[in-house]
Amino acid sequence: MTDPAPPLVRFEGVCKRFGETVAVDGVSLDIAKGEFFALLGPSGCGKTSLMRMLAGFEAPDTGRILLDGIDIAGLPPHLRPVHMMFQSYALFPHLNVARNIAFGLRRQRMPQAAIASRVEEMLALVRLEGLGGRRPDQLSGGQKQRVALARAIAPKPSILLLDEPMAALDRKLREETQLELMALQRRLGMTFMIVTHDQDEAMVVADRMAVMRAGRIEQVGAPREIYDHPANAYVAGFIGETNLLSEGDRWRAVRPEAMTLSTRPQEGARAGTIAEIAYFGDRTRYVVAAQNARLVVSRANVGAPLALSVGDAVWVSHAADAGALVSP
Ligand SMILES: Nc1ncnc2c1ncn2[C@@H]1O[C@H](COP(=O)(O)OP(=O)(O)OP(=O)(O)O)[C@@H](O)[C@H]1O
Ligand SMILES: [Mg+2]
Incomplete structure (x- = not known):
């Protein structure tokens, strides 16, 4: 060899x-x-x-x-x-x-x-x-x-x-x-x-x-x-935006584009209110104030837009295996 x-x-x-x-x-x-x-x-x-x-x-x-x-x-x-x-x-x-x-x-x-x-x-x-x-x-x-x-x-x-x-x-x-x-x-x-x-x-x-x-x-x-697959919470936050959601003694780092926004209650979703809306042409970025968390959701601007305003009630969810489990 x-x-x-x-x-x-x-x-x-x-x-x-x-x-x-x-x-x-x-x-x-x-x-x-x-x-x-x-x-x-x-x-x-x-x-x-x-x-x-x-x-x-x-x-x-x-x-x-x-x-x-x-x-x-x-x-x-x-x-x-x-x-x-x-x-x-x-x-x-x-x-x-x-x-x-x-x-x-x-x-x-x-x-x-x-x-x-x-x-x-x-x-x-x-x-x-x-x-x-x-x-x-x-x-x-x-x-x-x-x-x-x-x-x-x-x-x-x-x-x-x-x-x-x-x-x-x-x-x-x-x-x-x-x-x-x-x-x-x-x-x-x-x-x-x-x-x-x-x-x-x-x-x-x-x-x-x-x-x-x-x-x-x-x-x-x-x-x-x-x-x-960020190695830890620092890398997840440094490279792109991420939602760090506690899961046991670790964090699940979920990217804004992997989060789903709904105007109706969903099983397992977190309830919150829209705190910010920013339009970027190709996508819209929402910040949702939920209990103990500030969640960021990015949604591609294809098809019908969501009729949402700051202060509206929303529910935020993600697939159970979305993102990566990282240590703090
Ligand atoms: N010649 C020097 N004398 C004293 N301290 C220095 C010297 N060069 C770098 N440092 C220090 O070493 C550390 C690393 O500096 P460095 O220039 O490598 O950072 P950097 O990652 O390139 O930062 P930036 O993104 O701002 O350019 C800093 O705290 C800096 O103040
Ligand atoms: Mg430098």
């Missing part, structure tokens, strides 16, 4: 403190070659710190980081086949677009002609043909973002680290960019690791994701696995 190929990246019990702050607290994680991996978690949970250690800008206090099975502790950042794109794009303001994209290639001492052709290839890839001569301040936010991406991809790193790459884009551009990133990643067969605050974004782009809390990983899995 042959051993399976090692993961592209392996974090092994990695810890990092800054003074009293434990930024990363014993993270072990494998990322496969060609994977689009998302790191998710609230502000300050250690996402950027984890990436900075992989890029070589910080060293772990304990634990190891392996790339293709080899410990990279001794490698300085510029010798790692890892590129990190920062929260702000950090384009060089005095260099035009082409020279920004060429930056990493010059550092690699690529011949001039090869640089020129790689820059053209990258401009086409991010659909900025003809804009190589512009300075960053002559570009829109979305164009700057694409230049930063082209600059990051040009040296063909084994893994591209994207720290909140879309934070500065408006929603429409963000959604377009998400799809472009996914297409680009597939086309290049590169490995992407993305940090995002936005759980919807992570679910759209990622093959797998890790949910972090206070320096630790709470769960790793495909978006669908995590959404349908």
